[in-house]
Amino acid sequence: MSASPLHICILGATGQVGAELVRQIHQHDIGSTIIGLANSTGFFAADGLDIDSMQNIDREAFAAARPYQSYEEIFDAMAAVDPETVFVDASADRSARMLDMHLACVERGFRMVTANKNPLSLFDAESFNVLSRARHQYTYNTTVMAGAGAVPYLQDARDIADPIESIEGCFSGTLGFIASAMDAGMLLSAAVQTAKQKGFTEPHPWDDLNGLDVARKLLILIRSAGYSFSLADIQVEPFIPPEFGAVQDNEAFMASLADADAAMSARITQAKKDGCVLRYIASMKKTEDAIQAEVRLRAVPVQSTWGQLAGSANMVSIVSRDRAPAGTPHSITAKGAGVAKTAASLRSDMILFHK
Ligand SMILES: NC(=O)c1ccc[n+]([C@@H]2O[C@H](COP(=O)([O-])OP(=O)(O)OC[C@H]3O[C@@H](n4cnc5c(N)ncnc54)[C@H](OP(=O)(O)O)[C@@H]3O)[C@@H](O)[C@H]2O)c1
Structure with a gap:
């Protein structure tokens, strides 16, 4: 694994996938550190709490989370630790606000992986293209067949002009x-x-x-x-x-x-x-x-x-x-x-x- 660790902020940390991801990172990953956890109303940042001790994070624990009005607040907290933080969307949010969050994430130079297919499928093709073409910053392989490889195969086809x-x-x-x-x-x-x-x-x-x-x-x-x-x-x-x-x-x-x-x-x-x-x-x-x-x-x-x-x-x-x-x-x-x-x-x- 790489010498430079990934700093990770998980959106949807109280959900089934988010909580499982926290567990798996603690169990298996050598090269990544969780620095942020968020649900729909609040977030924890590494400087505020010992996130590594929060393996069994649940909605109750989130009562102590910092409330947020805008994703900019989470971006700023994460950027203070690592301007290239990897955001994970493990929510099922269907709102345009979440699409804007994905777009802003890429625009600000963060990286992102998503299990949430809604921002990619419920809105316009132009926004999709912005995200899909930022391959070095944004991956969504998980959204179809849980990462079996259909998405990158088709992105490759697009990028090498193989119709x-x-x-x-x-x-x-x-x-x-x-x-x-x-x-x-x-x-x-x-x-x-x-x-x-x-x-x-x-x-x-x-x-x-x-x-x-x-x-x-x-x-x-x-x-x-x-x-x-x-x-x-x-x-x-x-x-x-x-x-x-x-x-x-x-x-x-x-x-x-x-x-x-x-x-x-x-x-x-x-x-x-x-x-x-x-x-x-x-x-x-x-x-x-x-x-x-x-x-x-x-x-x-x-x-x-x-x-x-x-x-x-x-x-x-x-x-x-x-x-x-x-x-x-x-x-x-x-x-x-x-x-x-x-x-x-x-x-x-x-x-x-x-x-
Ligand atoms: N479950 C599966 O087997 C499975 C399989 C493949 C793909 N997926 C995909 O994985 C994603 C998560 O599924 P899940 O079953 O884990 O869902 P879930 O149990 O309903 O959890 C959703 C999580 O997202 C949080 N959330 C909602 N809106 C948010 C927002 N705007 N910002 C940040 N966090 C937000 C919720 O927090 P609060 O409600 O506590 O605020 C909760 O923690 C979905 O997109 C789903 O399609 C799931």
Whole structure:
């Protein structure tokens, strides 16, 4: 590891990923020191507290944190220790304020790694480009397939002018798990219930089933390849019909899923007759004058690579003009993300900053 240690400030330190990252840095890292921890309302800086002793930081401990109104206050505190502090966004903040934070971070000469895909996928392509092109300062490999390498492969393609012709992927471990459970004969409603009980779903499973998280990941990949694209350009067909999304109450939503069982079972039966299984696939294809992108549940041959993808595994298959021509796509398969893997991926992204 490098002689110059990385100084790290973690946003989202009271969350699942943030707290796990603190633990992993304490356990494994030799070349990094945590100098700041923040949640949505307060922060600790190394000069104020012994952060190294705060391995089990929780919301209660944050009652003693320094409140902040603007990220500039955190920037100033970190810059006093190291003007090249590495900020980690381990929050799930969806606000434009967090995008501004990322942009300001880069502008001020800090470095940043993010697990939060919202600033990269909910806003304009111009802001995305500013961040994505600052590769020596800003990495977001963790946002898609927990650091399996799809993002840097596409950034490389953009930077060497090797146009991407298509991207296909299964990017949701949760939906992969549900599809595989249905392959094994489980009803949709039971498969979602099992995924929820195992802690694989978002608190409200519609947030997985609506397909928007998958669409956001596809958008990040399309933009990484250098194309100016937005979420509205992606056709998204939810895993189950959109009307289910109107059921806000969690218990009522879970109960309502039985109403989708018959239609889903009919689809599965037909797919089986055709030698197929159902997979929730995100895809982008470049034609001569346009880019088409969609996310939907598709019947794919059992023997295809998509049909063979089982459980929560993720996969991406990329075709480009020079490095990965049709017939020999660049494919990456990876275990679905969880808290530990996401935190490890953030640490792996940080390694890039060791000088
Ligand atoms: N959990 C997973 O398995 C997993 C897998 C892959 C990717 N991710 C991604 O990792 C990120 C974190 O996930 P999580 O499950 O750890 O979420 P979480 O448990 O809900 O934690 C979110 C954290 O962010 C903090 N926070 C919210 N707004 C903030 C802001 N404006 N500035 C600083 N901190 C802020 C929260 O603090 P307070 O609410 O206490 O203020 C909390 O500490 C998300 O973007 C998620 O998509 C998670």
